[in-house]
Amino acid sequence: MTTLAVSPLARPRLPRWAPAVVAVGAIAVAGLLALLLGWGPVATLIVAGVLYVVVLPAWSRLLEGSRAAADRLMTNLVWGSFVVVCVPLLWLIIMVVRKGAPEITGHFLSTSMRNVVGPMPGGILHALEGTVVVTLAATLIAVPLGLMTAIYLIEYGRGSRLARVITFLVDVMTGIPSIVAGLFALALLVLFFGPAFRAGIGGAIALALLMTPTVVRSAEEMLRLVPNDLREASYALGVAKWRTIVRVVMPTALGGIVTGVVLAISRVIGETAPLLVTAGYNDSMNGNLFSGRMTTLPVFIYNQYKTPGAVPLGAHATDPPGYARAWGAALVLIVIVMILNLIARIIGKIFAPKTGR
C-alpha cells in the first residue's frame, strides 16, 4: 500500500477541507475588494462565487492534474448554475408576497374597478369572476374533446395511421403560441359577429385550444397505464366495449385524468395574451360569456401595470396605485395556480394506482 502512494499512478488529492478553505478565502477576498472599491452586497457575492468556481480547479490543477481539475470545474459550474437559477424564483416569489400581501383586503377581493379613479381603493372581483367564467367554459370545451380523443387513441385507433397523425399534431399543438390561439378565436368570432366583437367566449375558445393538448397527453398516458387484464376480464363477462371503457377503464384511470385536467387548468388560468385580444378589458362586473368585454386576472394585472395612474401627491408611496393593485392581483393569481397544483398533486396521490390489495 505504501508503494502505491508514491507510484506515479496515484496522484495526490486535494485535502478534504480544500473547498471550505477556498470558499472562506473567496469570500474574504471579495469582501476586502468590496470594502476598498465600495461594491454592493450583490456584486460582492457574485465576485466571491466566481472566485470560488475558478480558484478551486486552479489549485486542483497544480496538485491533481488537468483531468481532476476539469472535473472540479464542471462540478462547480453545475452547482453554480443551480444556485443561480434559484435566484430569480426566490426573488420573484418574495417580491410578489411582499408587495402583494398588504393589498389583499376584504375590499380588494369584494369590489370591482367600476368608477374607481386614481388612488381610490379598487378591487379585483370582476377579474376573479371573469377568470372563473372563462376558465370554466374553456374546461367544458377542452375536457370532453381531449378525453374522447385520448380514448380514441388508446382504445380504438391504436397503431392506426390516423392515431399516429393525431398524436403528432397534438404534440405540435402544444407549441402554439398563446397569442396565436387568441387570434384564431378572434378570427373565428369576427367572421360571424363583425370586427368589433369582443366577449368572454372568444377567450374560452382560445384557452380551450391551449388546454386540449395537455388534456389529451395526460389522459392518454393514464389510459395506457390501465392493465389490459382488466379490459379482457370485462370482455370475458360479455360487457360491450364502450361499457368496458366507461365502467372499467375510466374509473381506474380517473385519478390521473383529473390530475391532468387540473394541471391543464392551472396552466391556462394565467394566460394573458389570448384574453387581451379576445375578451378585452372592462372595469365592471360581467358574468355573461357571450356579450360585452370581460376582464380576467392576468389581463387585469397587465392593464394596471400599463396604466398605473399617478403617484398621489404628498403620499409616501413611491409606486403608482396601479402597480400596487397589479402586485395584489399577481399574488392572488399565484396563490390560485399553486392551490390548483397542490390539488392536482393530492388527487394524484389519493387515486394513485394501488399496488397489491
Added chain:
Amino acid sequence: MSLTTRPPGRPLALGDRIFAGAARTAGLLILVVLAGVFVFLLIQGAPGLSVDPSTYGQGVTSFWAYVGPLLFGTIFISILALIVAVPFALGVALFISHYAPRRLATPVAYVIDLLAAVPSVVYGLWGGIALSQALKPVIAWLGAKLDWIPLFQGPASPNGQTALTAALVLGVMILPIITAISREVFAQTPRLNEEAAIGLGATRWEVIRLAVLPHAKSGVVAGIMLGLGRALGETMAVTMVYSSSPKYMIDIIGDTSPQTIAANIANNYAEATPDKQHVLIAAGLVLFAFTFAVNFLARWAISRGERKLTR
C-alpha cells in the same frame, strides 16, 4: 368473431357504435381545429397583405416590409433568451440527473416545475418593475464600458427597461422546458455505458462527456428547439418589459429595441381599425407558421432520437 355472445345484442352494439364514433369524431375534430387555426387566420389575415399602405405605419410600403423587422426582432430576442437559458438549463438538468444528492434531486425538479407554473404576466410584472430596477447599474456600466460591442452601443436606457432585461426574463421562462427535457434524456443514458466509463477510471465529468452527452445530443437539441418555440411566441414578458419599435437594430440596452411579432400584436390590438386588425392577424399567421416549423423540427428530432434508441 360472429360466435361471440353479446348479451342482448342490439342496443349494446348501437351504444358501441355511437361511442366509437364519438371518440373518432373527437380525434378528427382535433385535426380539423388545427387546420381551422390555419384556415381562419388565412381568411382573416389575407386581406391584411394588401391594405392601404398607410395602415402598416409611416414609410412602410408593403406587408413584408412591415413584418420583416418584426420577425427579425422575434428571432433576435428569442436567440438572446436561448443564450441566457441554455447553459443554466443544461447545468440544472445535469445537477438533477447526475450531481445532486438523491434527496435533493426530487425537490429541485419540483421547484423547476414551479418556475414553469408561474404565469407569464407575473414574470412580466417582475421583469418590468423589479428586475429592470436592479439592472440599472449593470446597463449603465455596459453602456459606458462596453459600448464598442454593437449589442451594447447604447445610449444606455436610464430606466432599465431594455431588451436585455426582456431577454433575461424570457430566459428564466424557457429554462424549465429545456431543463425538463434534457434531464429526462440525461437520465435515460444506458447505465452500462456510464459504468463502463467509470470502470476505465473516468472522472464524473468524463463520464458525462463520454457517455451521457453523446447519448443525449438529439434530445437536448429538441429541448432547446422547444424552448425556442416558447420564446418566439411569448408575448407578455416582451410587451411589459421594454418599449419597442419595429426596426432592424441590435442594440439591446437602449430606450427602444427591436419589436417582436407577439408584442406588436398585443400593443396595437386595442386601437386597431378593421384593416389593421387584418394586418395583425396576418402577422400572427407568420408567427404561427414560424413556430410551427420550429416545433415540427423539434418533435422530429425527438422521434428520430427515440427510433435510434430502439434500434
